Structure formats: structure tokens, C-alpha cells
Amino acid sequence: MMKSRMHLMGLMAGWLLAGISLGMDVRAQSSGEKADSIAASRIFVHTGFENASPMNWRIDSAGRVVGSLVYDHERFSRNRAVNHFHFRVEAATGTEVTVILENFDNIWNNRFASDLSERSRFVISFDNQKWESRSIQVLPGGGPSGGAASPGRRMQFKFRMEAPFAYIASVEPYRISDLDKMLAKIRTNKLVGITTIGKTSEGRSLEIIRIGHENAPKRLFLRARAHAFEAGGNWTVEGLVQKLLSNDDDVKRHLKRYCVYILPMANKDGVARGKTRFNANGYDLNRKWDKPADELIAPENYYLEQWLQQMIRANKKPDLALDIHNDAGGNLHISRPDGDIADYLASMDKLESLLRKHTWFTEGATKASFRNPGTLGEGFLTRFGIYAAVYELNYEWIKGLNKAPLAADWISLGNKLPEVFYHYFE
Numbered sequence: 001m002m003k004s005r006m007h008l009m010g011l012m013a014g015w016l017l018a019g020i021s022l023g024m025d026v027r028a029q030s031s032g033e034k035a036d037s038i039a040a041s042r043i044f045v046h047t048g049f050e051n052a053s054p055m056n057w058r059i060d061s062a063g064r065v066v067g068s069l070v071y072d073h074e075r076f077s078r079n080r081a082v083n084h085f086h087f088r089v090e091a092a093t094g095t096e097v098t099v100i101l102e103n104f105d106n107i108w109n110n111r112f113a114s115d116l117s118e119r120s121r122f123v124i125s126f127d128n129q130k131w132e133s134r135s136i137q138v139l140p141g142g143g144p145s146g147g148a149a150s151p152g153r154r155m156q157f158k159f160r161m162e163a164p165f166a167y168i169a170s171v172e173p174y175r176i177s178d179l180d181k182m183l184a185k186i187r188t189n190k191l192v193g194i195t196t197i198g199k200t201s202e203g204r205s206l207e208i209i210r211i212g213h214e215n216a217p218k219r220l221f222l223r224a225r226a227h228a229f230e231a232g233g234n235w236t237v238e239g240l241v242q243k244l245l246s247n248d249d250d251v252k253r254h255l256k257r258y259c260v261y262i263l264p265m266a267n268k269d270g271v272a273r274g275k276t277r278f279n280a281n282g283y284d285l286n287r288k289w290d291k292p293a294d295e296l297i298a299p300e301n302y303y304l305e306q307w308l309q310q311m312i313r314a315n316k317k318p319d320l321a322l323d324i325h326n327d328a329g330g331n332l333h334i335s336r337p338d339g340d341i342a343d344y345l346a347s348m349d350k351l352e353s354l355l356r357k358h359t360w361f362t363e364g365a366t367k368a369s370f371r372n373p374g375t376l377g378e379g380f381l382t383r384f385g386i387y388a389a390v391y392e393l394n395y396e397w398i399k400g401l402n403k404a405p406l407a408a409d410w411i412s413l414g415n416k417l418p419e420v421f422y423h424y425f426e
């Protein structure tokens with residue numbers, strides 16, 4: 001009995017994983033199955049797993065994978081973003097694969113703006129554990145004006161299959177399951193308290209992790225992953241938590257001085273769905289901090305504000321807050337609202353020099369004219385009187401290490417941060 005072509009197609013991925021030759025597909029056709037006009041491909045792209053990015057894909061006439069990424073849209077504006085990509089290529093070991101990714105026509109403040117450049121990178125893993133960073137080529141065309149004259153808003157890269165599958169991503173992925181593993185590991189430590197402060201718009205729990213003694217003289221608040229693609233913040237938190245729970249002499253000294261509160265993954269819905277920036281309602285969680293957050297549209301910010309107000313009522317207002325992000329610059333963003341902010345600026349100068357002294361940070365702070373109202377940095381300062389900043393980690397290149405970042409580099413940053421905070425609170 002001849003198996004149906006559909007059934008054969010369905011089995012292909014399994015054969016590939018088992019490393020079986022594709023000869024069977026050809027044999028089925030030659031032994032009498034009715035051929036249709038579209039040849040079966042030797043390459044399959046899998047986008048149906050945690051944090052994988054939604055995208056359409058096809059194999060073009062040259063046998064290249066062409067992936068059309070799906071924009072992440074902001075509500076109430078024309079802004080749209082694609083930075084995140086994460087998928088699995090399945091093909092026989094040894095296959096030479098060329099991938100073209102398109103739709104990097106981001107709209108930012110109602111202008112077309114691509115983040116793609118020759119410095120752009122991708123990461124690849126043949127076992128979903130050990131990743132390496134590789135360079136890409138920017139292709140002309142594909143921009144809003146179309147045609148070859150349009151600036152590069154497509155990328156291309158090539159690789160050889162070293163196993164029957166290859167995981168490809170924009171930055172080394174950190175998924176909700178990675179966070180859950182960390183939470184499970186630290187939950188019973190007597191220096192740790194984990195509080196659920198609310199739920200995301202899709203109902204995922206939002207946790208705040210406390211590390212240290214509640215009555216320590218100073219308090220630090222960190223938020224990571226407000227933007228879904230920016231996994232660097234989560235790796236940094238991993239490194240920080242690892243160090244703070246190492247029980248070594250340095251840490252005993254640190255935790256006498258301060259206690260850390262962390263909202264490790266603000267935009268869980270975006271992470272789950274492999275999106276780039278906004279929450280499930282198209283809300284940018286690093287905007288509109290100048291006003292109270294809407295409970296329905298931005299629950300991730302609303303519950304953080306509720307928690308903050310509760311801390312303030314309990315006389316436990318954070319003394320410093322950092323919102324950790326990824327961008328192509330790597331600066332410490334110091335927003336400068338009107339009013340007397342001399343002491344705030346002096347504190348941020350101190351923070352910057354401590355980061356330079358104790359970590360691989362060399363990029364520096366934003367220039368004296370910089371202001372970005374509505375960011376968590378400025379909102380915490382003006383509304384709650386908390387010294388705060390947005391800390392961007394460059395996801396393309398770490399100047400201080402002269403290399404493209406991988407998780408281990410951000411973990412090493414997190415390992416060094418406790419010493420920075422110790423001296424900041426001196």
C-alpha cells in the first residue's frame with residue numbers, strides 16, 4: 001500500500017533527525033506516486049517551540065531558505081519592530097544552508113529605521129546548549145522603497161549542518177523555562193524570597209526575587225527583559241544571583257550593606273511567543289512611566305507600580321533601580337528631567353565609574369543633552385524619587401572584551417555587579 005505524499009512529508013523531519021538519507025522520498029515518487037509541481041525540500045524550518053519567532057519561510061529557486069519575519073506592532077502608533085529571530089533548521093548533516101531573513105523595516109518614532117549593519121550577528125547551536133556567534137552579510141533591497149537602492153534591510157548567512165538540526169537566533173536565547181529552572185534552584189535558599197506580584201496580560205505570573213536580608217541598610221531594584229528579544233538582561237541576572245548566593249566572603253560583606261529585588265522577566269508573554277519588543281497588547285513596557293500604568297493594557301507595569309508603592313509604604317523604597325536592556329550601543333542611559341538633579345547626576349557618575357572599574361563595561365553614559373521621558377529611569381526618578389537608569393548591553397559587540405557577546409559574558413558581568421553596588425552604597 002503506497003503511503004500518501006502528505007504522510008511522507010510529515011515523516012521527513014523524523015528521518016532527518018534520525019540521520020536517514022533522503023533517498024526514500026525520491027524512491028516513493030519514482031515508484032508511481034503522482035508528482036505535484038512543488039518538489040519536496042531537503043530543508044525544513046521549525047518555528048513551533050518556546051521563544052521561536054513567528055515567520056513565514058520558503059525555499060527559493062536557488063535552494064536558499066528565505067524567512068519573512070513577522071513584525072511586532074505597537075498600539076496607538078505606527079511603530080513596529082523586528083530584532084528577534086529564533087528557529088531551527090532541519091536538514092541532513094553536511095548540508096550547506098543559506099538563510100536570507102527579511103523584514104527588518106522597523107518603524108521607530110514613525111520613521112523607517114533598520115538596526116541591521118555589517119556589525120550585526122547571529123548565534124548558532126547544533127545541540128541547543130553550546131552557542132557561537134557568527135557574522136552576517138547585509139543584502140540590499142527589501143526596504144520600504146523597494147528595489148536594490150533601498151538600504152539593507154535583509155540579512156544573509158551561510159553555514160554547514162554539523163548535526164541534523166541547527167538552532168539559529170539573534171542573541172543566545174533565555175526562555176521562561178530557563179527562568180523557571182533558576183527559580184526552582186534558589187527557592188529554598190534562606191537568603192531568597194520569591195513573591196508573585198501579579199500576572200501578565202496573558203496570565204503568566206510575575207515574580208519579584210529578593211536576595212539578601214530584608215533589613216539591610218540599602219535596597220536595589222533590577223528589572224530585566226521589558227523588551228522580549230533582549231535576553232542579555234536575563235543572563236546578567238543569572239550571573240548576579242549566582243554570585244550573591246555563592247556564600248563567599250565578598251558576598252557576606254555585600255549583603256550586610258544591601259538587599260536586591262529583581263523582576264527578572266517583565267515581558268514574559270513576548271518571550272513565550274518569540275516577539276521582539278512589545279507586550280501582548282502592543283505596549284512598550286519602557287514607555288509612559290511618567291503616568292500610572294493601565295491595569296488592562298500594561299499589567300506588567302501596573303503590578304510593578306503596586307509593588308513599589310507597597311515597598312514605599314513599608315519604608316523600604318529602593319535606593320537605586322536599573323532597567324537592563326540590549327541595544328546596538330551599550331550605554332548607561334541617564335535621562336535628565338527638568339529640576340535640580342545635581343545629586344542624581346553625581347550618583348550616576350559614580351555608578352558609571354564603578355562599572356568601568358569592576359566590570360568589562362567601557363561604553364559610557366549618554367551625553368549631557370540626553371533625555372528620554374517615559375522610560376523607567378526617568379519615571380522612577382520623577383514620580384517616586386528613586387535614582388534610576390536604563391542600562392543597555394550591546395548585543396552585537398562588547399568593546400571591553402573585544403568580542404561578540406554570548407551568555408557567558410553577560411553572566412560574568414552579573415558576577416561582578418555585586419562589588420559595584422557595594423561601593424555605590426558606600
Ligand SMILES: [Zn+2]
Pocket residue numbers: 226227230286325326
Ligand atoms: Zn530594550
